[in-house]
Amino acid sequence: MSRRLPWGAMARMTGRRALAAVPVLLAVTFAVFAVAAASPFDPVKAYAGTAGLTASQENLDQLRANLGVDRPLVARWWEWLTAALHGDLGDSSVMRRPVADVITERIGWSALLAGTAFLVAILLGTALGVLAGRRRGGLLDRTVSSVAYTLEAAPAFWLGLLAIWFFALKLGALPAGGLTDTASDTVTFDQVAAHLVLPALVLGVSQLPWFFLYVRQGVGDALDEDSVRGARARGLRERTVLLGHALRSGMLPMLTLVGSRVPELITGALLVETVFSWPGIAAATVQAATSVDFPLLAALTVLATAAVLLGNLLSDLLYGLADPRVGFDG
Amino acid sequence: MADRVTPAPPATRASRTTRAPRRLGAGRQARRVRLWTSALIVGAVVLTVLLVPPLVQLDEQAVDLSRKLLPPSWDHPFGTDDVGRDLLFRCVYGLRVSLLVGLVAALVATLIGTAVGAAAASLGGWTDRVVMRIVDAFASVPHLLLGIFIVAMFRPGVWPVIVSVALTHWLSTARIVRSEVLSLRSRPYIDAAVSGGASRWRVTVRHLLPAVLPQAGLAAVLMVPHAMWHESALSFLGLGLPSHQASLGNLVQSARSSLLAGDWWPTLFPGLLLIVPTLALAGLAGVWRDRLNPRRRSELML
Numbered sequence: 001m002s003r004r005l006p007w008g009a010m011a012r013m014t015g016r017r018a019l020a021a022v023p024v025l026l027a028v029t030f031a032v033f034a035v036a037a038a039s040p041f042d043p044v045k046a047y048a049g050t051a052g053l054t055a056s057q058e059n060l061d062q063l064r065a066n067l068g069v070d071r072p073l074v075a076r077w078w079e080w081l082t083a084a085l086h087g088d089l090g091d092s093s094v095m096r097r098p099v100a101d102v103i104t105e106r107i108g109w110s111a112l113l114a115g116t117a118f119l120v121a122i123l124l125g126t127a128l129g130v131l132a133g134r135r136r137g138g139l140l141d142r143t144v145s146s147v148a149y150t151l152e153a154a155p156a157f158w159l160g161l162l163a164i165w166f167f168a169l170k171l172g173a174l175p176a177g178g179l180t181d182t183a184s185d186t187v188t189f190d191q192v193a194a195h196l197v198l199p200a201l202v203l204g205v206s207q208l209p210w211f212f213l214y215v216r217q218g219v220g221d222a223l224d225e226d227s228v229r230g231a232r233a234r235g236l237r238e239r240t241v242l243l244g245h246a247l248r249s250g251m252l253p254m255l256t257l258v259g260s261r262v263p264e265l266i267t268g269a270l271l272v273e274t275v276f277s278w279p280g281i282a283a284a285t286v287q288a289a290t291s292v293d294f295p296l297l298a299a300l301t302v303l304a305t306a307a308v309l310l311g312n313l314l315s316d317l318l319y320g321l322a323d324p325r326v327g328f329d330g
Numbered sequence: 331m332a333d334r335v336t337p338a339p340p341a342t343r344a345s346r347t348t349r350a351p352r353r354l355g356a357g358r359q360a361r362r363v364r365l366w367t368s369a370l371i372v373g374a375v376v377l378t379v380l381l382v383p384p385l386v387q388l389d390e391q392a393v394d395l396s397r398k399l400l401p402p403s404w405d406h407p408f409g410t411d412d413v414g415r416d417l418l419f420r421c422v423y424g425l426r427v428s429l430l431v432g433l434v435a436a437l438v439a440t441l442i443g444t445a446v447g448a449a450a451a452s453l454g455g456w457t458d459r460v461v462m463r464i465v466d467a468f469a470s471v472p473h474l475l476l477g478i479f480i481v482a483m484f485r486p487g488v489w490p491v492i493v494s495v496a497l498t499h500w501l502s503t504a505r506i507v508r509s510e511v512l513s514l515r516s517r518p519y520i521d522a523a524v525s526g527g528a529s530r531w532r533v534t535v536r537h538l539l540p541a542v543l544p545q546a547g548l549a550a551v552l553m554v555p556h557a558m559w560h561e562s563a564l565s566f567l568g569l570g571l572p573s574h575q576a577s578l579g580n581l582v583q584s585a586r587s588s589l590l591a592g593d594w595w596p597t598l599f600p601g602l603l604l605i606v607p608t609l610a611l612a613g614l615a616g617v618w619r620d621r622l623n624p625r626r627r628s629e630l631m632l
Contacts, residue, residue: 024467032479039483153608155559157566158582158601165594176590263472270474271563285475286567289482301471301479308470 006328010317013328017313021306026081028305032298033077041292080298090295094287099299103281109179110280112192113199113273114265120204121211122258128208129215129254130247136220145216148209156206156268160275163202174198177276199276206268207261214257218250225249255322259315262308361617368613375607379426386419399593409595411581412588417596420581421603427577428604431488432558435495439557440550442496443503448542450504451511452534462508465501473498474563481569491570495560503549510542544622551615555608562604578604 044064055063064070080090089099132141151159168176175198180191222228223246231241266282273283281300288296320328394414402409408417450461468476480494514520515538523533558578564570565579573580578600585596 023463024470027464027467028471035480035483040485041483149609149612150605153555153559153605153612155562155566155579155582155601155604157563158597158604161582161586161589161597162594162601165589165592165597169590169592266472267474267563270472270478271566274567285478286569289478290568292482294483297479297482301475304475305471308472312470 005321009328010320013317013320014313017309017316021309024309025302025305029081029084029298029302030077032301033073033080036294036298037073041294043294084299084302089299092288092293092296094291094293094296095284099296102284102296103299103303106279106281106284109278110269110273110282113196113203113278113280114269116196116200117203117207117268117272118258118261118265120200121207124204125208125211126215126247126251126254129212129250130219130242132212133216133219133223133246133250134242136216141216144212148212151205152209154206155271156202157271157275159206160199160202160272163198164275167198177278179279199272199278202276203265203268203272206272207265210257210261210264211254214254215247215250218253219246220250222246222250252319252323255318256315258318259311259313262311266304266307361620364613365617368610368617371606371610372614375425375429375610378422379429382419382422383426399588399596401593402595408599409593411585411596412593417581417599420576421578421599424576424578424581424600425603425607427571427575428558428561428579429554429607431492431495431561431571431577432554432556435492435499435557435561436550436553438492438496439499439553440503440546443500443549444507444539444542444546446500447504447507448511448534448539451508451515452530452538458508461504465504468498469501474560477560477564478567478569481564486564486569486572488571488575491561491564494564495557498560499553499556503546503553506545506549507542510545511538514538514541548615548618548622551611551618555611558604559608 044060061070083090087100089103091097092099092102095102128144132138132144135141164176167174175195177195177199179195180187219242227249228241228245231245236244269280269282270286272278273280274286277283281303284296285300285304287293288300317328320326392415394410396414397406397410398412398414400406400410400414406416406418408421411417411420446461446465450458476498477491477494480497481490484490484493511534520533520537523537528536561570561577562579562582565577566583568583570579571577573584576584581600582597585600589597
């Protein structure tokens with residue numbers, strides 16, 4: 001891109017969005033505490049476990065005071081919030097460690113998986129979208145579109161299980177789950193790469209239909225536009241017309257998708273990481289939920305919300321960059 | 331489908347006239363085929379789910395260990411599961427549960443969404459702004475995560491699942507209804523009603539809501555598969571329905587151990603039964619949408 005990037009406008013938009021994110025995050029954290037307060041879940045019983053059945057009322061009350069759950073909702077929320085701003089997110093009961101440690105240890109693996117999957121979805125979706133959009137109604141278009149609609153409706157966990165069955169059990173080509181082989185306890189590049197293939201492919205393929213359908217629609221529509229007709233009239237090569245003209249204008253709607261698919265990516269990661277026992281934060285979320293680990297669950301919910309807001313910002317920035325008519329006023 | 335809205339310029343008319351009539355006819359035919367297949371599948375699924383359990387006097391829970399994990403055959407078209415239960419039956423019952431949960435959740439979500447959206451749009455002003463900010467805040471938590479959170483805090487069961495799906499799905503309906511109401515509010519017949527002395531409540535209930543119902547209904551139909559999908563994901567994660575009310579998600583979850591032993595059918599069929607009704611419902615909804623706004627035809631479904 002030869003044009004100079006509008007850093008100032010982009011920075012102003014980022015700043016505005018950061019300010020707007022503060023009330024949203026406050027509301028989400030408060031809602032998390034409110035739901036927990038309204039639920040029948042009792043942190044004291046969860047903490048005491050089976051010992052709580054035989055403990056005296058005195059001990060339970062003492063425990064209640066120690067955990068600070070006898071105080072009103074707003075006070076607890078505020079205390080959690082101030083502690084969180086200092087990096088203390090409480091202790092996870094299921095992992096038996098501070099929540100902050102759990103997150104820092106696992107977020108890298110999740111980012112690796114999600115990033116690879118997103119790359120697969122974007123590259124494969126764009127390539128297939130261009131090929132299908134070139135001849136709409138053709139054999140390739142009809143086949144890939146039907147597959148895309150089917151994939152759109154297929155749950156990610158089901159795809160993951162079938163992939164495990166086919167690639168790991170039938171072919172024996174790829175490992176079925178985890179980060180490394182069970183025998184080894186050091187993390188090497190080869191092993192991680194081999195274990196990454198299946199989950200990243202499944203997560204990518206489950207995100208693929210949207211990218212494919214958007215690019216296909218965009219390229220198909222752009223092929224009818226005057227700019228493409230002009231390019232054809234000038235005798236440009238079909239490849240140049242397709243990639244330089246049709247794809248460039250047809251990619252616009254897809255760019256917003258890159259950021260706004262983050263919620264679905266998180267949803268997919270929740271399922272795929274669980275199926276493949278990938279040691280990321282999404283799998284930790286599911287574990288936290290099944291064992292009602294409130295501190296971990298609360299922190300991860302807020303983290304996911306922040307990721308979604310960041311994704312929205314990213315998609316608006318990309319769209320503003322790609323289409324100067326849109327600008328950075330959002 | 332820009333070519334149908336904008337007239338073709340003269341330069342390509344020659345190529346277009348030879349192609350266009352056939353393509354248009356083929357398109358209409360394809361749409362009709364899609365409509366009828368979708369309607370047929372939806373009808374078949376609904377009938378099966380409604381009629382098979384009361385009519386067929388067989389126990390879906392009957393355990394027969396001598397016939398465990400039989401591959402698909404004429405006796406058991408879907409095979410049997412790890413304790414010898416017929417999978418076709420289990421799937422029909424599972425689909426029944428999933429469909430029921432999906433329908434109820436979609437209905438609740440549509441009611442909430444329509445009420446909130448209509449209220450925000452017809453009250454306007456800062457109420458509208460506050461409500462839409464709340465909707466935005468809700469929308470920035472990933473749906474499944476919010477659902478997981480709610481179900482984890484309230485014990486897994488039918489109602490928590492329905493509540494969590496409904497609470498996460500009303501947002502889109504609220505947005506659709508609000509924007510429809512906002513665009514309807516400037517119509518002459520609303521002005522006529524207002525100058526005739528109708529109260530805000532009467533205008534909303536008698537004039538605005540009936541006009542947005544088709545759109546809300548469309549959103550509701552599209553929401554049923556979403557809600558089913560959601561329910562099965564929660565059930566799969568072990569946060570959904572109890573196993574005696576096995577839904578499709580529970581079936582996939584309980585099939586995991588036999589899948590690792592190499593038996594694929596207990597996993598494959600429940601998933602297929604989730605996909606086929608979803609596609610059929612989406613096909614029906616697509617035809618409905620074409621009817622509602624034929625100009626804004628898009629091939630992006632779901």
